[in-house]
Amino acid sequence: MYKSVCWTLFYRNGRVVKPSTLRRSLCTTKTLSCSSGATEEPQTQDEVMREFSKIPVQRIRNFSIIAHVDHGKSTLADRLLELTGAISQNTGQHQVLDSLQVERERGITVKAQTASIFHKYKGKLYLLNLIDTPGHVDFSNEVSRSLAACDGVILLVDACHGVQAQTVANYHLAKQRELAVVPVLNKIDIKHANPDRVCKDLQSLFGIDPATILKISAKLGTGVPEVLDRVIEAIPAPKVKRDSQFRALIFDSWFDKYRGALNLIYVLNGTLAQGQDIQSLATKKFYPVKSISVLRPAECHVSSLAAGQVGLIACNMRSSKESIIGDTIHLKNEQATAAGSYKPQQPLVFAGVFPVDQSKHVSLRSAIEKMVLNDSAVTVKVDSSPALGQGWRLGFLGLLHMEVFCQRLEQEHGAEPIITAPSVTYHVVLSNPKMIKQSGKDTLEISNAALFPDPINIKEYYEPLVLGTIITPTEYVGQIIGVCVERRGVQQSSINIDDSRILMKYILPLSEIILDFHDRLKSLSSGYASFSYEDYGYHETDLVRLDIHLNGRPVEELCRIVHTSKATGVARDMVHKLKDLIPKQMVQIAIQACVGSKVLARETIKAYRKDVTAKLYGGDVTRRMKLLRQQAEGKKKMRMFANVRVPHETFINVLKR
Numbered sequence: 115m116y117k118s119v120c121w122t123l124f125y126r127n128g129r130v131v132k133p134s135t136l137r138r139s140l141c142t143t144k145t146l147s148c149s150s151g152a153t154e155e156p157q158t159q160d161e162v163m164r165e166f167s168k169i170p171v172q173r174i175r176n177f178s179i180i181a182h183v184d185h186g187k188s189t190l191a192d193r194l195l196e197l198t199g200a201i202s203q204n205t206g207q208h209q210v211l212d213s214l215q216v217e218r219e220r221g222i223t224v225k226a227q228t229a230s231i232f233h234k235y236k237g238k239l240y241l242l243n244l245i246d247t248p249g250h251v252d253f254s255n256e257v258s259r260s261l262a263a264c265d266g267v268i269l270l271v272d273a274c275h276g277v278q279a280q281t282v283a284n285y286h287l288a289k290q291r292e293l294a295v296v297p298v299l300n301k302i303d304i305k306h307a308n309p310d311r312v313c314k315d316l317q318s319l320f321g322i323d324p325a326t327i328l329k330i331s332a333k334l335g336t337g338v339p340e341v342l343d344r345v346i347e348a349i350p351a352p353k354v355k356r357d358s359q360f361r362a363l364i365f366d367s368w369f370d371k372y373r374g375a376l377n378l379i380y381v382l383n384g385t386l387a388q389g390q391d392i393q394s395l396a397t398k399k400f401y402p403v404k405s406i407s408v409l410r411p412a413e414c415h416v417s418s419l420a421a422g423q424v425g426l427i428a429c430n431m432r433s434s435k436e437s438i439i440g441d442t443i444h445l446k447n448e449q450a451t452a453a454g455s456y457k458p459q460q461p462l463v464f465a466g467v468f469p470v471d472q473s474k475h476v477s478l479r480s481a482i483e484k485m486v487l488n489d490s491a492v493t494v495k496v497d498s499s500p501a502l503g504q505g506w507r508l509g510f511l512g513l514l515h516m517e518v519f520c521q522r523l524e525q526e527h528g529a530e531p532i533i534t535a536p537s538v539t540y541h542v543v544l545s546n547p548k549m550i551k552q553s554g555k556d557t558l559e560i561s562n563a564a565l566f567p568d569p570i571n572i573k574e575y576y577e578p579l580v581l582g583t584i585i586t587p588t589e590y591v592g593q594i595i596g597v598c599v600e601r602r603g604v605q606q607s608s609i610n611i612d613d614s615r616i617l618m619k620y621i622l623p624l625s626e627i628i629l630d631f632h633d634r635l636k637s638l639s640s641g642y643a644s645f646s647y648e649d650y651g652y653h654e655t656d657l658v659r660l661d662i663h664l665n666g667r668p669v670e671e672l673c674r675i676v677h678t679s680k681a682t683g684v685a686r687d688m689v690h691k692l693k694d695l696i697p698k699q700m701v702q703i704a705i706q707a708c709v710g711s712k713v714l715a716r717e718t719i720k721a722y723r724k725d726v727t728a729k730l731y732g733g734d735v736t737r738r739m740k741l742l743r744q745q746a747e748g749k750k751k752m753r754m755f756a757n758v759r760v761p762h763e764t765f766i767n768v769l770k771r
């Protein structure tokens with residue numbers, strides 16, 4: 115199961131204080147010991163904890179590391195942990211905060227991770243709560259969730275690739291929340307790094323003074339100690355009050371099978387002690403605080419938490435529905451207002467999730483509940499399908515988000531669900547008064563193609579659009595514009611960042627980008643172009659429902675809503691792909707893509723051909739013909755009655771271009 119990791123570490127004025135031993139998995143009384151033997155430095159867990167609770171608000175800094183994908187956030191976090199002695203420099207561990215199996219396999223961060231570190235600056239001990247965030251646009255919810263508990267950010271930019279689309283998006287996210295920005299250029303060790311050019315870009319795009327930009331190599335550790343000092347100088351202390359009623363923001367949670375839902379909280383006001391009763395502002399339920407811990411790296415119990423601090427509380431929350439990210443907790447029967455302005459992002463892509471067979475329904479439901487607790491951007495609604503039975507319709511922020519969620523369901527909970535074709539939510543305005551009366555409204559929101567009404571009952575169709583930002587070297591502009599036009603994009607603006615790179619803004623239909631737009635941009639531009647997007651509302655369009663029939667039977671899970679102009683192309687593409695994806699079976703399979711009763715494309719998968727005449731060893735030809743005729747008759751019958759077996763992954767793979 116996923117477990118958040120929080121660390122408490124020591125570091126003194128440019129001098130690394132290394133722990134002689136770090137017991138990562140245990141929280142014993144000697145979790146940290148300093149090789150320097152300096153007397154003023156805490157030596158045991160008790161001393162650390164005493165220091166921890168004594169640190170005044172003015173000596174706390176809460177910050178996130180934000181950047182585009184692969185610009186080195188997790189590597190920088192590693193160096194900060196090493197420098198402050200949380201992990202040994204000789205362990206050879208990389209991206210220690212990327213603790214999920216899926217993160218290690220894919221080499222990307224999908225969950226923001228918190229680490230509390232101590233740093234001595236000008237003779238005073240500071241507590242730094244650092245959050246390593248994901249870079250991919252599909253996990254931007256993790257970034258906004260993290261920023262709700264921060265007063266500043268380290269904006270990390272790769273000195274080779276320079277400012278990328280997600281750098282721009284994350285910078286604006288930080289600015290919207292009025293956070294202090296510490297600009298840092300990474301990877302200066304690479305030969306073709308061009309820090310001067312990137313500094314100029316940061317100045318022209320965001321007005322950042324080049325003199326304030328730190329230049330580091332997170333890989334080699336060059337310049338990293340200065341980053342900690344700069345964080346203390348540039349990021350303000352949290353604006354919290356210790357001498358008022360307790361109030362805290364839940365900004366992460368996960369499930370522990372013995373203790374139920376655990377909540378990572380950021381205390382805004384007052385203090386919280388073990389044994390007190392807390393109340394949730396959202397659900398109004400109250401709970402006794404069973405334990406409070408600081409995670410360093412294993413959980414270490416503390417008796418109380420004060421404003422400005424981050425800690426983990428266990429309070430007998432049994433159901434994952436009770437723990438809501440962004441919720442405020444306060445003391446029982448006290449009045450409180452909402453602590454943070456964090457709201458989870460609205461999902462953009464929806465897909466049906468069903469158990470392989472209905473006996474797995476309960477276990478899949480519990481797995482989904484636990485996963486949703488850990489990923490607040492996912493929405494869940496009950497759904498059912500004639501072929502797949504009872505299941506759920508889940509909402510995600512993108513296709514990668516969906517793939518990662520399903521991979522985590524399998525890896526962390528042993529669930530093997532069937533996932534149906536992902537779709538965006540369309541709005542259809544009804545023309546049929548009977549249907550309007552039945553549904554009680556004239557506009558339906560459709561994210562499941564199987565529920566798409568008959569076109570004769572529809573007056574208008576609306577689809578979601580996004581405003582995309584693309585940053586690319588100028589030599590690829592022509593090809594990229596070509597892809598945008600092919601995907602029904604309309605250019606909004608285009609600015610030269612410098613003489614070799616361009617920033618373009620495009621309005622694009624969400625349905626055209628969720629599947630593979632990003633991959634396509636990457637492959638066209640040898641990996642140099644980057645893309646991020648934001649919501650642009652609903653606009654009128656023209657849609658049809660494309661049905662897929664296997665041997666004459668419609669397969670609801672494969673039907674799709676497509677733009678009318680794309681129907682024939684998508685139909686041909688889908689049947690062609692299905693031909694490759696569906697394995698040969700005992701019967702011949704006819705794959706047809708239809709709009710209404712009109713067949714737009716067809717392919718046939720031939721049946722296995724068992725040699726029924728093999729045992730004849732020569733003999734009369736009429737006997738041979740008779741056996742072949744009997745076989746053909748049998749196959750015809752089977753074709754009518756046999757269920758075509760469609761492998762699980764087909765539902766997603768058929769959509770990949």
Ligand SMILES: Nc1nc2c(ncn2[C@@H]2O[C@H](COP(=O)(O)OP(=O)(O)OP(=O)(O)O)[C@@H](O)[C@H]2O)c(=O)[nH]1
Nearest residue numbers: 183184185186187188189222223249301331332333
């Ligand atoms: N040469 C060099 N490589 C670096 C440096 N910092 C990071 N890298 C490499 O860049 C790659 C990506 O680093 P990560 O730390 O995983 O990047 P990230 O920003 O956390 O990635 P996501 O979380 O997926 O967004 C890894 O292969 C690192 O080894 C550096 O300073 N110099």
